[in-house]
Amino acid sequence: xxxxxxxxxxxxxxxxxxxxxxxxxxxxxxxxxxxxxxxxxxxxxxxxxxxxxxxxxxxxxxxxxxxxxxxxxxxxxxxxxxxxxxxxxxxxxxxxxxxxxxxxxxxxxxxxxxxxxxxxxxxxxxxxxxxxxxxxxxxxxxxxxxxxxxxxxxxxxxxxxxxxxxxxxxxxxxxxxxxxxxxxxxxxxxxxxxxxxxxxxxxxxxxxxxxxxxxxxxxxxxxxxxxxxxxx
Amino acid sequence: xxxxxxxxxxxxxxxxxxxxxxxxxxxxxxxxxxxxxxxxxxxxxxxxxxxxxxxxxxxxxxxxxxxxxxxxxxxxxxxxxxxxxxxxxxxxxxxxxxxxxxxxxxxxxxxxxxxxxxxxxxxxxxxxxxxxxxxxxxxxxxxxxxxxxxxxxxxxxxxxxxxxxxxxxxxxxxxxxxxxxxxxxxxxxxxxxxxxxxxxxxxxxxxxxxxxxxxxxxxxxxxxxxxxxxxx
Numbered sequence: 001x002x003x004x005x006x007x008x009x010x011x012x013x014x015x016x017x018x019x020x021x022x023x024x025x026x027x028x029x030x031x032x033x034x035x036x037x038x039x040x041x042x043x044x045x046x047x048x049x050x051x052x053x054x055x056x057x058x059x060x061x062x063x064x065x066x067x068x069x070x071x072x073x074x075x076x077x078x079x080x081x082x083x084x085x086x087x088x089x090x091x092x093x094x095x096x097x098x099x100x101x102x103x104x105x106x107x108x109x110x111x112x113x114x115x116x117x118x119x120x121x122x123x124x125x126x127x128x129x130x131x132x133x134x135x136x137x138x139x140x141x142x143x144x145x146x147x148x149x150x151x152x153x154x155x156x157x158x159x160x161x162x163x164x165x166x167x168x169x170x171x172x173x174x175x176x177x178x179x180x181x182x183x184x185x186x187x188x189x190x191x192x193x194x195x196x197x198x199x200x201x202x203x204x205x206x207x208x209x210x211x212x213x214x215x216x217x218x219x220x221x222x223x224x225x226x227x228x229x230x231x232x
Numbered sequence: 233x234x235x236x237x238x239x240x241x242x243x244x245x246x247x248x249x250x251x252x253x254x255x256x257x258x259x260x261x262x263x264x265x266x267x268x269x270x271x272x273x274x275x276x277x278x279x280x281x282x283x284x285x286x287x288x289x290x291x292x293x294x295x296x297x298x299x300x301x302x303x304x305x306x307x308x309x310x311x312x313x314x315x316x317x318x319x320x321x322x323x324x325x326x327x328x329x330x331x332x333x334x335x336x337x338x339x340x341x342x343x344x345x346x347x348x349x350x351x352x353x354x355x356x357x358x359x360x361x362x363x364x365x366x367x368x369x370x371x372x373x374x375x376x377x378x379x380x381x382x383x384x385x386x387x388x389x390x391x392x393x394x395x396x397x398x399x400x401x402x403x404x405x406x407x408x409x410x411x412x413x414x415x416x417x418x419x420x421x422x423x424x425x426x427x428x429x430x431x432x433x434x435x436x437x438x439x440x441x442x443x444x445x446x447x448x449x450x451x452x453x454x455x456x457x458x459x460x461x462x463x464x
Contacts, residue, residue: 064302105382106341112334146381149374152371
């Protein structure tokens with residue numbers, strides 16, 4: 001039987017979160033998509049998130065303003081260059097400057113706040129521990145620890161038996177598997193945005209970690225990458 | 233030997249967080265005070281936080297804008313009346329409508345982001361499990377679970393041996409003990425703001441849970457309450 005409850009789905013506007021939303025919708029959840037305006041330089045992703053939320057069928061899409069860009073510390077928000085053409089070895093070996101300090105912790109916390117208000121017990125996040133950029137807050141042990149904490153943080157944990165579940169359906173998928181899953185659910189990847197450093201017109205750079213993982217994923221899935229890259 | 237490291241201190245502008253900041257300063261930390269502009273109706277606390285940060289000696293005071301007011305669900309942000317003159321039994325028995333969903337989780341997450349950027353290992357929060365309003369995210373087990381999660385969330389947890397400590401020095405203090413401690417550290421409580429529902433001029437209502445706990449604390453400590461209440 002399909003789920004009929006509510007779920008909050010973190011939606012960045014990228015490939016992974018679009019697929020995650022499609023998975024949650026397929027499960028039968030009434031999905032409340034949540035994006036963040038945190039001063040990211042790749043702001044095209046917010047426009048992408050809105051399109052995806054409409055197209056994939058979220059009940060509501062909330063863009064929460066949050067000033068974590070003021071904190072600095074990342075190439076995605078501060079004036080630090082986005083690294084290009086890193087080798088696979090480099091990507092596996094170190095956490096890049098595109099890492100935003102504690103970002104998934106902050107985003108999941110806000111999702112928890114909304115879930116509590118909505119009475120939703122499920123929070124979906126498109127993190128991935130296989131083809132990823134080496135961020136600490138994409139690891140399974142982090143997700144598990146967050147879930148444990150969340151179940152002590154809420155009103156329901158005191159007054160009732162409601163349970164928060166952090167759902168990370170892509171955790172053990174390769175990028176190619178994510179794309180195949182999304183295609184099977186009719187996700188239109190041409191409206192998703194992955195690039196960390198797009199052109200002023202919103203074209204993907206093709207060279208940052210995020211573009212490279214995306215290209216590799218489509219290649220390995222044997223599918224055409226619908227992304228508009230600068231260099232083409 | 234006094235601490236010489238950095239600490240992020242959550243500073244609401246109320247009595248508890250002012251005392252917490254004074255404790256962290258006394259320990260020798262270089263304190264980075266953090267407040268949130270989240271659409272709270274008792275915005276006088278932000279002005280109070282600024283004064284306290286200056287007076288108690290924070291290195292920096294950051295007010296982070298965050299749209300959790302958009303999420304609703306609380307009398308502190310939404311159009312729900314703040315309850316007045318609740319009995320002690322009522323306060324002990326149920327979580328009031330002034331509870332902001334997952335607020336401490338969200339605030340601690342943002343503090344974690346700043347701590348990571350600053351290279352701080354200590355995060356101070358003035359939560360209290362004795363004279364409190366029954367909020368789930370003020371309980372010791374919540375704080376412990378957050379700390380565990382935080383130590384899996386950060387770059388340092390992957391690359392080094394840095395350890396995040398969530399410091400909650402007031403956890404087992406009564407309100408009277410908090411006030412006595414603060415007075416011993418020369419905290420000027422006349423500049424702190426606790427009221428959930430102040431008058432347009434910033435006078436405390438004297439009747440909400442927060443005012444009642446504050447009054448009771450000063451009475452039990454045998455000290456004069458310097459707060460300006462509406463009814464006086």
